[in-house]
Amino acid sequence: MELHFNEDGLVPVVVQDQKTKDVLMVAYANDEAVSLTQETGFAHYFSRSRQRIWKKGEESGHLQHVHRILVDCDEDCLLYLVDQEGAACHMGYRSCFFRTIDDEQILQKVFNPDKVYANKE
Amino acid sequence: MELHFNEDGLVPVVVQDQKTKDVLMVAYANDEAVSLTQETGFAHYFSRSRQRIWKKGEESGHLQHVHRILVDCDEDCLLYLVDQEGAACHMGYRSCFFRTIDDEQILQKVFNPDKVYANKE
Numbered sequence: 001m002e003l004h005f006n007e008d009g010l011v012p013v014v015v016q017d018q019k020t021k022d023v024l025m026v027a028y029a030n031d032e033a034v035s036l037t038q039e040t041g042f043a044h045y046f047s048r049s050r051q052r053i054w055k056k057g058e059e060s061g062h063l064q065h066v067h068r069i070l071v072d073c074d075e076d077c078l079l080y081l082v083d084q085e086g087a088a089c090h091m092g093y094r095s096c097f098f099r100t101i102d103d104e105q106i107l108q109k110v111f112n113p114d115k116v117y118a119n120k121e
Numbered sequence: 122m123e124l125h126f127n128e129d130g131l132v133p134v135v136v137q138d139q140k141t142k143d144v145l146m147v148a149y150a151n152d153e154a155v156s157l158t159q160e161t162g163f164a165h166y167f168s169r170s171r172q173r174i175w176k177k178g179e180e181s182g183h184l185q186h187v188h189r190i191l192v193d194c195d196e197d198c199l200l201y202l203v204d205q206e207g208a209a210c211h212m213g214y215r216s217c218f219f220r221t222i223d224d225e226q227i228l229q230k231v232f233n234p235d236k237v238y239a240n241k242e
Contacts, residue, residue, distance in 0.1 A: 001224050014135050014144055021142035023135055026198045038222070070218040070227070073210050077147045079218045089194050097191040097200045101159070103122050106191070 004076040005031065010046055011078055015088065018067050018081040024088035025096040027056075029078065037066055043080055060116045062086035087111055125197040126152065131167055132199055136209065139188050139202040145209035146217040148177075150199065158187055164201055181237045183207035208232055 005011055010028040017024055027045040029037070033053050036044040043056040043064035057063035063085045070079040087110045089096040098107035126132055131149040138145055148166040150158070154174050157165040164177040164185035178184035184206045191200040208231045210217040219228035 001220075001222070012133050012147060014147060016144055023137055023144065023200055026133060026135060026193060034222075069222040071220050071222050072147060072217040073212045073214070073219070074217070077217075078222070079144055091194045093194070096193040096195070096198075098194070099122075099192055101122070101155075101190040101192050101199070 001071060001075055003031070003034070003071070003078075004074065006076070008048075010048070011076055013043075013045065013078045013080055015043065015064065015080045015082055017084055019083070022095050023097055024082070024084055024094070034069075034078070037069065037080070041066055043082060056088075057085060060086060060090070062088065062116075064088070086116075090117070092116075122192060122196055124152070124155070124192070124199075125195065127197070129169075131169070132197055134164075134166065134199045134201055136164065136185065136201045136203055138205055140204070143216050144218055145203070145205055145215070155190075155199070158190065158201070162187055164203060177209075178206060181207060181211070183209065183237075185209070207237075211238070213237075 009030045013027050013029050015024045030046040033044040033046045043066050047054050064082040066080050066082050068081040087094045092109035092111045092113045093107045094110050099105050130151045134148050134150050136145045151167040154165040154167050164187050168175050185203040187201050187203050189202040208215045213230035213232045213234045214228045215231050220226050
């Protein structure tokens with residue numbers, strides 16, 4: 001199948017915990033990041049802010065082991081089913097979706113980002 | 122909280138079945154679609170191809186009752202937790218993610234799109 005990348009050469013990637021089925025995060029991938037994910041079994045993305053490929057967990061150690069990659073009907077969005085080491089969110093939560101739109105917090109932090117990311121930038 | 126819409130005024134929306142936790146689809150919403158979703162309790166999106174707001178199920182009857190809207194850490198992505206009437210995918214599958222990236226089909230059709238969308242365009 002032919003993935004349809006957007007004008008920036010990216011597709012959005014939904015990341016779901018394969019065991020709990022929690023949605024952990026949404027990131028973006030280019031063609032190379034998808035290939036690296038398939039070749040290595042670890043989730044790779046393309047950082048729009050840093051304009052480079054990144055391997056999830058390369059700084060934090062919070063790697064994502066990708067079990068399956070699904071594609072949507074329009075072939076312009078991916079779903080990575082993963083085993084998440086540590087936590088997905090750089091702010092210290094298991095999932096990036098830790099709040100409602102009314103700002104009610106529904107998750108507690110599972111790590112201290114100041115420690116995990118210290119001296120690693 | 123202040124949602125960060127992209128240059129087209131949109132945010133991606135991941136749609137998850139609140140009971141099964143299956144990821145059903147990914148669509149896009151503008152500010153008005155988010156407001157309509159909050160006001161009515163039914164999922165609304167912005168169609169990039171048709172350049173207009175749409176209520177999911179307005180043609181097919183496959184409405185999405187939105188129980189909760191979550192926001193990610195960067196405030197640039199939403200997660201709608203829904204009860205899905207019928208099926209989410211316009212191609213007849215319960216979820217738009219019915220195939221792997223290697224083109225292995227993992228879901229069967231639950232409706233015939235030719236019948237559901239006939240004479241409704």
